[in-house]
Amino acid sequence: MIAAMDIAFYTATALYVMAAVMATRYLWGADNRALLFANRMLAIGAGCLVVTFALRWGIWRRVPLTTVADSLNLLVLQVTVIMLFIVRKDSLRALLCFHVPPLAAICLINATLAHGKLHTPPRELRGFPLTAHVSLAFLAYALFLLASMTSMAYIFQAQRLKRCRTTGLFQRLPSLEQLDHTLCGLVRYGYMFFVITLVLGTVWAWVDQDLLATRWWLSPKVLLSVVMVFFYGLAFHGRQSGRLRGPKLAYLIFLGFFSLLIIYLVLALMGLNSYNFWGTAA
Amino acid sequence: MSLVVVGLNHHTSPVALRERLAFPAETIPAALLRIRKRLKGAGAVILSTCNRVEVYVHHSAAAEELYSEVRAFLSEWHGTPEAEFRGALYEYEGKETVGHLFRVASSLDSLVVGEVQILGQVHDAYLITQAEQAADKVIHALFQKAFAVAKAVRNQSAIGRGKVSVSSVAIDLAVSIFSDLSRKTVLVIGSGEMGELALKSLVSHGVGAVLVMNRSLEKAKARLHTVVEQAPSLVNNGEALALDQLASHLPRADIIVSSTAAPGFILHLADFRSALKQRGQEPMFVIDIAVPRDVDPEVGELDNVYLYNMDSLEQVVNENLRMRRKEIEHCMAIVERGRDQFARWMHGLVAEPTLTSMAAELGAIGERELEKTLAALPDLTDEQRREVTHLTERIVKRILQHPTAEIKREIDHHDPSTVLHLVKRLFGLKESM
Numbered sequence: 001m002i003a004a005m006d007i008a009f010y011t012a013t014a015l016y017v018m019a020a021v022m023a024t025r026y027l028w029g030a031d032n033r034a035l036l037f038a039n040r041m042l043a044i045g046a047g048c049l050v051v052t053f054a055l056r057w058g059i060w061r062r063v064p065l066t067t068v069a070d071s072l073n074l075l076v077l078q079v080t081v082i083m084l085f086i087v088r089k090d091s092l093r094a095l096l097c098f099h100v101p102p103l104a105a106i107c108l109i110n111a112t113l114a115h116g117k118l119h120t121p122p123r124e125l126r127g128f129p130l131t132a133h134v135s136l137a138f139l140a141y142a143l144f145l146l147a148s149m150t151s152m153a154y155i156f157q158a159q160r161l162k163r164c165r166t167t168g169l170f171q172r173l174p175s176l177e178q179l180d181h182t183l184c185g186l187v188r189y190g191y192m193f194f195v196i197t198l199v200l201g202t203v204w205a206w207v208d209q210d211l212l213a214t215r216w217w218l219s220p221k222v223l224l225s226v227v228m229v230f231f232y233g234l235a236f237h238g239r240q241s242g243r244l245r246g247p248k249l250a251y252l253i254f255l256g257f258f259s260l261l262i263i264y265l266v267l268a269l270m271g272l273n274s275y276n277f278w279g280t281a282a
Numbered sequence: 283m284s285l286v287v288v289g290l291n292h293h294t295s296p297v298a299l300r301e302r303l304a305f306p307a308e309t310i311p312a313a314l315l316r317i318r319k320r321l322k323g324a325g326a327v328i329l330s331t332c333n334r335v336e337v338y339v340h341h342s343a344a345a346e347e348l349y350s351e352v353r354a355f356l357s358e359w360h361g362t363p364e365a366e367f368r369g370a371l372y373e374y375e376g377k378e379t380v381g382h383l384f385r386v387a388s389s390l391d392s393l394v395v396g397e398v399q400i401l402g403q404v405h406d407a408y409l410i411t412q413a414e415q416a417a418d419k420v421i422h423a424l425f426q427k428a429f430a431v432a433k434a435v436r437n438q439s440a441i442g443r444g445k446v447s448v449s450s451v452a453i454d455l456a457v458s459i460f461s462d463l464s465r466k467t468v469l470v471i472g473s474g475e476m477g478e479l480a481l482k483s484l485v486s487h488g489v490g491a492v493l494v495m496n497r498s499l500e501k502a503k504a505r506l507h508t509v510v511e512q513a514p515s516l517v518n519n520g521e522a523l524a525l526d527q528l529a530s531h532l533p534r535a536d537i538i539v540s541s542t543a544a545p546g547f548i549l550h551l552a553d554f555r556s557a558l559k560q561r562g563q564e565p566m567f568v569i570d571i572a573v574p575r576d577v578d579p580e581v582g583e584l585d586n587v588y589l590y591n592m593d594s595l596e597q598v599v600n601e602n603l604r605m606r607r608k609e610i611e612h613c614m615a616i617v618e619r620g621r622d623q624f625a626r627w628m629h630g631l632v633a634e635p636t637l638t639s640m641a642a643e644l645g646a647i648g649e650r651e652l653e654k655t656l657a658a659l660p661d662l663t664d665e666q667r668r669e670v671t672h673l674t675e676r677i678v679k680r681i682l683q684h685p686t687a688e689i690k691r692e693i694d695h696h697d698p699s700t701v702l703h704l705v706k707r708l709f710g711l712k713e714s715m
Contacts, residue, residue: 161458164597165601176458176459177460177565241562245562248585
C-alpha cells in the first residue's frame with residue numbers, strides 16, 4: 001500500500017511538472033496542443049493525488065490533513081479541481097500558463113522536502129467541525145491562490161492594452177471582462193469559505209477548550225486569519241460596490257496574497273503558528 | 283504521372299493581367315471541361331481569386347507537356363496571346379506543386395499573410411471540381427491534405443492572430459476588453475468616415491445598443507436610421523443625441539468612437555473620472571480617430587479607460603503584421619512536413635499496380651489449390667468446405683502482409699523501378715504492370 005502511495009504521489013509530481021513544461025511551451029509557441037496536453041496531465045495528476053490521499057487515509061484510518069505533505073497535496077488537488085473547472089471553457093484555457101507553473105513548483109517542493117511525512121501517520125482530527133475547518137481552510141487558500149494568479153493575468157492584459165502591445169500571449173488570454181469575472185468569483189467563494197472556516201474553528205475552539213491555550217484568540221495564526229478575512233472582505237465588498245475594480249483590485253489581490261503568505265511562512269519558521277502562543281493548554 | 287501547377291499571382295503579375303486571366307466562378311465548370319478535353323482523364327482544379335489564377339493538373343503526360351497544354355488553354359480560353367503572360371507564369375511539378383498549394387491554402391503566399399479568406403477560396407475551387415467530377419484520386423488527396431495542413435498551421439501557430447486593418451483591430455481590442463459585445467453600448471460621436479467604418483464593424487459584431495451623437499440632432503437621427511437599417515435589432519436600442527448631452531450620457535457608454543471635426547478636446551479627464559464613478563469603475567474603451575484629437579490623452583492614464591487614437595491603432599496593426607511575418611518560418615516547417623508526407627504517399631502509388639497484381643497472382647494460386655483440395659475431399663460438409671476456403675484466404679492474406687509493407691518501405695528509400703522489377707521477377711508477374 002505504501003509503495004502504491006509513493007508511486008501515485010511521485011507520478012502526480014511528474015505529471016504536474018510535465019503540465020508546467022507544456023503550459024510554458026504554449027507561452028512561446030502558441031501551440032494549442034501543448035495546452036490540451038497540459039490540461040490532460042493535470043487531470044491525471046489530480047487523479048494520482050486522490051489515490052495518494054485515499055491510500056493514506058486507508059493505511060492510517062485517519063483523514064490525512066495535518067502533515068505538511070498532506071496539506072500541500074490537498075491544496076494542489078483543490079487548486080487543480082477548481083482550475084480545471086474554470087478552464088473547461090476554451091476561451092479561459094490559456095490561464096493555465098499562469099496557474100500551472102506555481103502549482104508544479106509546490107508539487108516539487110512537496111516531493112523534495114515533505115515526502116518523508118507521507119510515511120508518518122497523520123494526527124487525528126477530533127470531530128466534524130475540526131475536519132471541516134481544516135478542509136475548508138485549504139479550499140479557501142486554494143481559491144485565494146488561484147485568485148492571485150488570475151490577478152497576474154489581469155495585470156498583464158491590462159498593461160499590454162495600455163501599451164498597445166497586443167500580440168503574443170495577449171491574444172491567447174481571455175478578455176479583461178472574463179478575467180475580472182473569474183477573479184471576482186474566486187475572491188467571493190474564497191472569502192465565503194474562509195468566513196465559514198473561522199466560524200467552524202471558533203466552534204471547535206469553544207467545544208475543545210482543554211486543547212488550546214486560554215487566550216488562543218490572541219495567537220498570531222488566529223490574528224493573521226482575522227487580518228485575511230478583513231483583507232478579502234475589503235476586496236470583495238470594494239468590488240461589489242464598484243469602488244475597487246480593474247488593475248487596482250488585481251494588484252491588491254496579488255500583493256495581498258503574497259504578503260499574507262510571507263507572514264504565514266515567517267510565523268511558521270519562527271514556530272509561532274500554534275494556537276498556544278499566549279499561555280498553555282488548560 | 284505528373285502533378286503540375288501553372289499560374290500567376292500578385293508577386294509575379296500586375297492586377298491588370300490577373301484580371302484578364304481570371305475565371306469568374308460561373309465559368310469554371312466549362313473551363314474544367316475544356317481542360318479535360320485537351321488532357322483526357324486528367325484531374326484538374328482551377329483556383330481563381332483576386333490575387334491569383336492557378337490551374338492544378340494531374341495527368342499521365344510528362345510535366346513539360348502539361349505546362350504547354352495549360353498555357354495553350356489559358357491563351358485560348360481568354361483570347362490572350364501566350365507571349366503576353368508567359369513571363370508572369372510560374373510552373374511547378376510534383377513535390378513543388380504540393381508545397382505551393384499547401385503554402386497558398388495556409389495563407390503563407392497571400393498578400394496579407396495569415397488572412398482567412400484564401401482557405402475558403404481554395405475550398406470553393408475544390409468543391410467546383412468535385413461537382414464537375416474533374417478530380418482524380420491524387421487531386422482529391424492533395425486538396426484534403428492541403429486543408430489539413432492549413433488547419434494545422436492555424437492551430438499550431440499565431441499566423442492568423444491579430445488583425446491587420448484599423449477597423450478590425452478596433453473590434454479585436456473591444457473583444458479583448460469585453461468578451462460579449464451584445465451587452466455593450468456604443469457611443470458614436472461625430473460623423474467622420476473612419477468613425478462610420480468602426481461603427482459598422484461594431485454593429486456587425488452585434489453590439490447591444492448604439493448612441494449616435496452629433497452637433498446636429500437631425501444628422502444624428504439620420505445616421506441612427508442608417509445603423510438600424512443595417513441591424514434591425516437595434517431599433518429599440520438606438521438613440522440619437524445632440525452633442526451638448528455628451529457629459530450626461532458618457533457613463534452609459536462602454537465603447538466610445540469619436541471622430542468629430544472639433545478643433546480641440548471635447549472629452550476631458552474630469553468627464554471620464556465622473557463617468558467611471560457613476561459606472562462603478564466598469565472599463566471603457568475609447569477610440570479617438572479624430573484629427574485633431576477629441577479626447578484628452580491624459581484620459582488614457584486612468585485605470586479602466588483604454589484609449590486608442592489613430593497612431594496607437596496603426597501601431598497595433600504594424601505589430602500584428604510583424605508578428606505574422608515572424609511566424610512564417612514556423613509555419614513553413616509545418617507545410618514542409620505535410621508536403622513530405624504527401625510526397626511519400628504519392629511515391630507509394632507507383633507500387634500500387636504491382637502490389638495489386640501480386641495480390642491477384644497469389645489469390646489465383648490459392649484458389650487453384652483450393653479447388654484441387656476440395657475435389658480430392660468430396661465428403662466434406664458445407665461448413666467444412668467454408669472453413670477450408672477461409673483458411674486458404676487467410677493464408678494468402680498473411681503471406682502478402684509482410685512483403686507489401688516491405689515493398690512500400692523499400693521504394694521510399696530506393697529506386698522504385700529496381701524494387702518493383704525485382705518483385706515482379708520474384709512473383710512471376712508481367713513486366714508491363
